[in-house]
Amino acid sequence: MPDEGLRPRVEAERYEMSSKTQRFELGRRDFFQWLAAGIVVAGVMPHVPTDAWAQRREGEPLPDNIGAWLHIGEDGAITVYTGKVEVGQGVRTSLAQQVAEELRVDLSQITMIMGDTRLTPFDMGTFGSMTTPVMGQRLRRVAAGAHDLLLKVAAERWGVPQSRLRAEAGQILDPGSRRKISYGELARGQRLAQAVAMDDPLRPATEWTIAGTSAAKTGGRAIVTGEHRYPYDWTRPGMLWGKVARPPAYGAQLLSADLEAARRLPGVTVVRDADLLGVAAPTAEAAAEALAALKPRWSPAPSQTSSSALYEFLLNHPAADASNTQGDEELNAALAAASHRLDSVYQVAYIQHVPLEPRAAVAEWQGNELTVWTGTQRPFGVRDQLMEAFHLRADQAHVLMPDMGGAYGGKHTGEAALEAARLARAAGKPVKVIWSREEEFTWAYFRPAGVIKVRAGIDNRGKLTAWQFDNYNSGEAGIETPYQVAHKQIRFHRTEMPLRQGSYRCLAATANHFARESAMDELAHAAALDPLEFRLRNLRDERLATVFRTGARAFGWPRRKQRPGQGFGFGGGVEKGGRIATFAEIRIEGGNVKLEHVVSAFECGAIVNPDNLKNQIEGAAIMGIGGALFEAIEFADGKIESNRLSRYRVPRFRDVPRIEVVLVDRKDLNPSGAGEAPIMGLAPAVANAIFDATGRRLRHMPLAPNGLEA
Amino acid sequence: MQLDINGRSYTVAAAPETALLWVLRNELNLTGTKYGCGEGECGACTVLLDGVARHACLTPAAEAKGKKITTIEGLAQGEKLHPLQQAFLQEGAWQCGYCTPGMILRAAALLRNTPHPSEEEIVAAMNGNICRCGTYPRIVAAIQRAAREA
Numbered sequence: 001m002p003d004e005g006l007r008p009r010v011e012a013e014r015y016e017m018s019s020k021t022q023r024f025e026l027g028r029r030d031f032f033q034w035l036a037a038g039i040v041v042a043g044v045m046p047h048v049p050t051d052a053w054a055q056r057r058e059g060e061p062l063p064d065n066i067g068a069w070l071h072i073g074e075d076g077a078i079t080v081y082t083g084k085v086e087v088g089q090g091v092r093t094s095l096a097q098q099v100a101e102e103l104r105v106d107l108s109q110i111t112m113i114m115g116d117t118r119l120t121p122f123d124m125g126t127f128g129s130m131t132t133p134v135m136g137q138r139l140r141r142v143a144a145g146a147h148d149l150l151l152k153v154a155a156e157r158w159g160v161p162q163s164r165l166r167a168e169a170g171q172i173l174d175p176g177s178r179r180k181i182s183y184g185e186l187a188r189g190q191r192l193a194q195a196v197a198m199d200d201p202l203r204p205a206t207e208w209t210i211a212g213t214s215a216a217k218t219g220g221r222a223i224v225t226g227e228h229r230y231p232y233d234w235t236r237p238g239m240l241w242g243k244v245a246r247p248p249a250y251g252a253q254l255l256s257a258d259l260e261a262a263r264r265l266p267g268v269t270v271v272r273d274a275d276l277l278g279v280a281a282p283t284a285e286a287a288a289e290a291l292a293a294l295k296p297r298w299s300p301a302p303s304q305t306s307s308s309a310l311y312e313f314l315l316n317h318p319a320a321d322a323s324n325t326q327g328d329e330e331l332n333a334a335l336a337a338a339s340h341r342l343d344s345v346y347q348v349a350y351i352q353h354v355p356l357e358p359r360a361a362v363a364e365w366q367g368n369e370l371t372v373w374t375g376t377q378r379p380f381g382v383r384d385q386l387m388e389a390f391h392l393r394a395d396q397a398h399v400l401m402p403d404m405g406g407a408y409g410g411k412h413t414g415e416a417a418l419e420a421a422r423l424a425r426a427a428g429k430p431v432k433v434i435w436s437r438e439e440e441f442t443w444a445y446f447r448p449a450g451v452i453k454v455r456a457g458i459d460n461r462g463k464l465t466a467w468q469f470d471n472y473n474s475g476e477a478g479i480e481t482p483y484q485v486a487h488k489q490i491r492f493h494r495t496e497m498p499l500r501q502g503s504y505r506c507l508a509a510t511a512n513h514f515a516r517e518s519a520m521d522e523l524a525h526a527a528a529l530d531p532l533e534f535r536l537r538n539l540r541d542e543r544l545a546t547v548f549r550t551g552a553r554a555f556g557w558p559r560r561k562q563r564p565g566q567g568f569g570f571g572g573g574v575e576k577g578g579r580i581a582t583f584a585e586i587r588i589e590g591g592n593v594k595l596e597h598v599v600s601a602f603e604c605g606a607i608v609n610p611d612n613l614k615n616q617i618e619g620a621a622i623m624g625i626g627g628a629l630f631e632a633i634e635f636a637d638g639k640i641e642s643n644r645l646s647r648y649r650v651p652r653f654r655d656v657p658r659i660e661v662v663l664v665d666r667k668d669l670n671p672s673g674a675g676e677a678p679i680m681g682l683a684p685a686v687a688n689a690i691f692d693a694t695g696r697r698l699r700h701m702p703l704a705p706n707g708l709e710a
Numbered sequence: 711m712q713l714d715i716n717g718r719s720y721t722v723a724a725a726p727e728t729a730l731l732w733v734l735r736n737e738l739n740l741t742g743t744k745y746g747c748g749e750g751e752c753g754a755c756t757v758l759l760d761g762v763a764r765h766a767c768l769t770p771a772a773e774a775k776g777k778k779i780t781t782i783e784g785l786a787q788g789e790k791l792h793p794l795q796q797a798f799l800q801e802g803a804w805q806c807g808y809c810t811p812g813m814i815l816r817a818a819a820l821l822r823n824t825p826h827p828s829e830e831e832i833v834a835a836m837n838g839n840i841c842r843c844g845t846y847p848r849i850v851a852a853i854q855r856a857a858r859e860a
């Protein structure tokens with residue numbers, strides 16, 4: 001990599017936990033200096049333990065002071081401030097629904113301010129399916145606190161006991177005297193700020209009337225009319241266009257460039273500073289011209305591995321802190337005693353997120369204060385990067401995140417923001433940097449490739465007796481098995497990383513479920529057991545068992561093949577608190593794998609917005625088709641060869657099967673996140689269906705990038 | 711150079727070979743037309759030239775001269791949304807919405823020639839447009855709804 005300084009190699013999972021926490025202190029901040037009169041309620045709380053959170057093994061707790069806050073204005077408008085961001089997953093709506101529920105107001109009264117580092121409390125970022133379980137819970141508590149405060153204010157005003165009053169449709173009612181007063185009126189002339197302890201009782205999901213419904217997503221009109229401004233669309237008065245010179249291959253060093261030639265062009269600023277060679281110019285065309293005028297010369301790239309040698313590389317290049325790979329004796333004994341044994345190796349390629357909107361940022365300096373509008377899942381993380389790069393205090397760097405065009409774990413970092421800020425500083429004007437698709441493919445980061453070795457054994461009653469699972473480089477998410485087994489050894493081995501790698505929707509859980517659920521299928525066949533029956537026999541997670549049974553019923557498992565080339569398979573698991581079972585019907589036709597029908601059964605506690613949830617599950621299944629069947633990053637000699645959409649295939653209309661989503665609503669359980677887990681059942685379901693259709697066991701993701709080669 | 715966009719005439723300064731996409735976005739600030747690939751592979755930049763769907767990223771501005779250019783900003787009639795826009799809202803046919811303008815314009819071109827397309831015809835016509843969020847089934851449903859209700 002050419003510029004280690006500003007581009008730390010991103011590592012899966014550990015990376016998420018490395019952000020510094022910033023405090024947003026109620027006591028020292030006068031909300032009303034910059035807010036109109038009204039009522040402010042801020043939630044102060046320890047983090048809410050949910051299984052989504054508990055699954056993380058290491059890292060910091062969430063900051064324990066203010067998690068979120070809201071303002072009730074004199075006109076009754078409710079503004080909610082959260083550091084989470086909207087990336088298409090629908091949380092702008094589903095969070096507002098939860099606030100509306102606790103506050104007993106109409107959804108249209110609520111405005112969400114999201115991911116603005118000056119206005120919203122610190123947040124680590126929008127990833128890991130934590131928005132619903134953690135932020136949703138917090139906002140519900142803040143709103144419940146506001147609800148109580150409004151009751152109290154009204155009770156004082158009327159001189160009646162608070163217990164006599166209730167809230168309804170944005171008003172406090174006194175049923176005894178038939179008096180009522182709107183929230184706006186209560187807020188009038190107030191400058192009331194209250195911190196609430198976050199243990200107010202919450203409305204049980206069984207009583208929800210706004211949360212729990214398929215409220216239409218807010219902001220839809222701006223989307224269908226093209227009015228919504230994405231980061232790529234952002235402009236500032238007097239703005240210049242920035243472009244950055246990229247090396248032809250990873251590790252190539254800049255030898256020389258004709259800075260003067262570019263500087264002679266009208267209005268052009270040229271920056272050559274440490275690892276950055278870039279230009280800013282009055283128009284995008286002028287910037288392109290200036291960039292070309294630089295005629296940079298680069299050193300040859302150091303020799304490095306390629307995608308064709310990837311898996312050997314991962315197995316042979318342990319990281320310095322790699323764990324051992326010895327099997328333990330009890331496990332070996334259990335394996336030796338098993339009636340049926342499995343010894344399989346699975347591989348998972350590097351893939352990319354390919355958000356349809358590539359990275360973009362506009363940066364503007366005013367003296368020593370920097371404002372950046374950019375597309376990121378971690379506005380506070382990007383702010384930290386900017387603070388570090390320019391030696392700024394937190395109050396000197398301000399990051400705003402206009403709702404962006406997709407992320408899927410791919411936009412945790414602030415590359416374009418840093419580039420724009422560096423160019424803007426030199427030019428003395430605001431600068432916009434937009435990445436091309438080629439830049440996004442090469443200079444963003446990838447979902448880690450990996451090798452997973454599984455050795456397992458079962459006894460003659462179809463019970464798992466031994467389970468050894470070694471994951472090289474993919475990551476730890478979803479590595480634990482939900483199946484009961486007496487002797488197990490489950491390990492993640494760090495290796496050297498051939499490419500810059502980072503987060504991805506569901507992280508390594510897709511790879512680990514592909515391996516595990518394929519292995520379970522292999523074991524079931526070895527023992528001549530129905531794969532569903534085999535799983536249920538070994539499962540101890542009743543919620544997952546329910547989801548398996550629910551999916552099986554909707555799909556009609558077990559199904560008999562009616563045509564040659566037909567095949568059925570399924571896979572599932574638990575991740576981020578969600579339980580997924582995906583069933584697939586495929587057809588092999590002329591060597592191609594065609595998905596015909598997919599059933600996804602899913603349970604994530606109480607459902608906040610069923611239609612949005614269905615949208616996420618469908619979308620996850622469709623995104624999963626790419627990783628399962630054909631997506632793979634090809635690279636050699638420090639160059640990404642699949643660096644365009646014409647060279648990297650993503651799922652299209654034709655690839656989409658009939659998709660059925662079956663939701664299991666558990667109103668007795670707290671909601672957990674749902675944007676990620678539904679992706680991970682698809683790949684094993686398809687692999688198992690291919691085995692069913694052909695008798696061939698494919699253990700490499702993507703399964704059939706060029707169809708099923710003979 | 712004069713361009714006729716959404717029924718209005720614009721004078722543009724860009725060189726004639728500049729892609730229409732960048733003229734719309736950078737010079738005229740009509741940012742509803744999106745960039746996704748720059749090579750005709752994603753359809754995010756779809757606009758209509760005399761009612762025919764084109765990739766604005768591959769269309770030199772000069773080629774649009776003398777044609778009626780329709781972008782997503784010109785589809786609604788005042789406050790009244792186009793039936794496709796309405797149908798996308800009703801079907802919740804987006805997540806991030808970045809593909810939506812291109813999808814709607816591509817579908818508008820389809821419905822112009824084939825007012826009642828079969829599902830297969832919809833898939834064939836739309837296959838060049840990518841939705842990375844995977845809202846394809848909803849987009850098909852929205853197009854069917856718009857066809858039904860038109």
Ligand code: FES
Pocket residue numbers: 744745746747748749750751752753754755756765766767768
């Ligand atoms: S940007 Fe024109 S087709 Fe992708």
Ligand code: FES
Pocket residue numbers: 088356405406803804805806807808809810840841842843844845
């Ligand atoms: S809705 Fe995000 S790309 Fe289609």
